[in-house]
Amino acid sequence: MSISSFQAGDYVVASSVCEQLVNGDYHEGWIVCEQLGRAHQFANLPARARFLNFALTYASPAYLQDLLNARNEVEMAMLYAKVNTQMDSDDTGGDSDDGFVDAFSHVESGGEDEGDSSSDSPTRKTGLFQGTLGVTRSVLSVTASTTSNLVMSVASKQFWRSAVNWIQPLHDLSLRGESDLPLxxxxxxxxxxxxxxxxxxxxxxxxxxxxxxxxxxxxxxxxxNPALEFSLALLRIALIEETLTQGNxxxxxxxxxxxxxxxxxxxxxxxxxxxxxxxxxxxxxxxxxxxxxxxxxxxxxxxxxxxxxxxxxxxxxxxxxxxxxxxxxxxxxxxxx
Incomplete structure (x- = not known):
């Protein structure tokens, strides 16, 4: 049933059946779980990660390296969506020109601009504003990308430069006591x-x-601590990026x-x-x-x-x-x- 629904493009039914396979520990179902976990059209990233984890548990050794790369790709997509979500929810950069640059929109608009680092141009400010995405848009852009496009986007120097600039405003929020815990x-x-x-x-x-x-x-x-959570997400993205690109x-x-x-x-x-x-x-x-x-x-x-x-x-x-x-x-x- 899961194979038929997957081939028909009914990912809701396929996901429901795969959940039953995972919960029942039916190791013969790891193949269809792998296929659904790799499906970029299936936008449920946590479910894709669970299915790939199940496939990693029961797959033969010859498939492990490829499955690990696929699992890393999904985890990077989840972290990338989380980073965009935190930027939208905290909205700490409303008065700052150093907005969070969405890596995909940056690559699609022509890649990195090594020579022009100014943030004062109207075009750049518009690009920074359009680059801050919500959950739905970021998830759709991530799931529609291949592994190579995802890694190329996250490897953008402009992505890292703008992402690191967001840590200090979040740290200031924590110091002002705006986190859930006392100082x-x-x-x-x-x-x-x-x-x-x-x-x-x-x-x-x-x-x-x-x-x-x-x-x-x-x-x-x-x-x-929003600054700590954001920093750990960035570190994990960097380490996965290094793994997928073999240290390059x-x-x-x-x-x-x-x-x-x-x-x-x-x-x-x-x-x-x-x-x-x-x-x-x-x-x-x-x-x-x-x-x-x-x-x-x-x-x-x-x-x-x-x-x-x-x-x-x-x-x-x-x-x-x-x-x-x-x-x-x-x-x-x-x-x-």
Whole structure:
């Protein structure tokens, strides 16, 4: 029934039958679930993601790489729609020229303009206004695109530049107390070290991170900091983009990782440190640390980061000297070409 309805273009019936296959754990149905999950005409992105996850569970190893790419494509589309949705709901840029540029409309209008970075022209302002889409329009544009078009759109430098510009207004909203939680519960003053709820019993004075599971209620995970939620979505988009392009667009990750690290350090210290260590240049880490509030916790973080960086440099110097001036006894000849 699911195959017939899918071939007839009745995606509502096909989705209903595939849901029954997934809930009943009928592993023979992974093939039709894969087909429906790949269908760009089917606009229900969460359902497509569930069907592809089911196909990944039962597919033979030869199909895994292709299925993973399809799953990443759908997840990127979901995140992209989420970013557009948050921009429309928060509407923090009403008085700003740095509107959020929709990547698809930007590509369709002629691609990137490397030479003209001015935001004062009327044409550019109109394009920025038209680029901010709602949920329906963004989902339709995403689902109508192929993987290559989606990656090309998200890889646009103008998309990343305008997206990163939206983080600071959202961060200001959180600092003004316009999030769902009190200011003290967001650790905005950075007086406590943040950690995952799983490690809460280990630290006597801590801030329980809103990233991840909460053991105080049965409610699903929810991040009440709009800047943090937006930053994590951008980071995930950047990482998926890098995966789909096989590492050819790493250049887009620097600004995103910098902004995400600044937001995450207050919530989850270990995760924030991991993001800091992703930055290749010490100046980028210094800029993130300089933006933090001046507290004992930020001083401890700065000391740890620079001690770690110094230790890494010392190890590199020692290894280089050993390679150049001496050889261990088991190596009568140099192991390096």
């Amino acid at each position: 003290s519960d967001t650790n905005a003053d950075f007086n406590l070290q943040g950690c995952h709820a799983f490690y809460a019993d280990i630290h006597p004075e801590h801030h329980v991170s809103s990233i991840g599971a909460s053991y105080k209620s049965y409610a699903p995970d929810a991040i009440n 667009t790493v250049k887009t990750n620097k600004a995103v990782v910098t902004e995400v690290a600044q937001a995450v350090l207050r919530e989850d210290m270990p995760l924030g440190l991991c993001l800091l260590f992703m930055l290749e240049q010490p100046e980028d880490a210094r800029a993130v640390l300089s933006s933090l509030p001046r507290t004992d916790v930020s001083l401890q973080v700065s000391r740890f980061v620079f001690i770690h960086a110094n230790a890494s440099m010392m190890v590199t110097v020692v290894i280089k000297e050993l390679r150049e001036h001496s050889l261990h006894i088991p190596y009568p000849s140099s192991p390096h070409p």
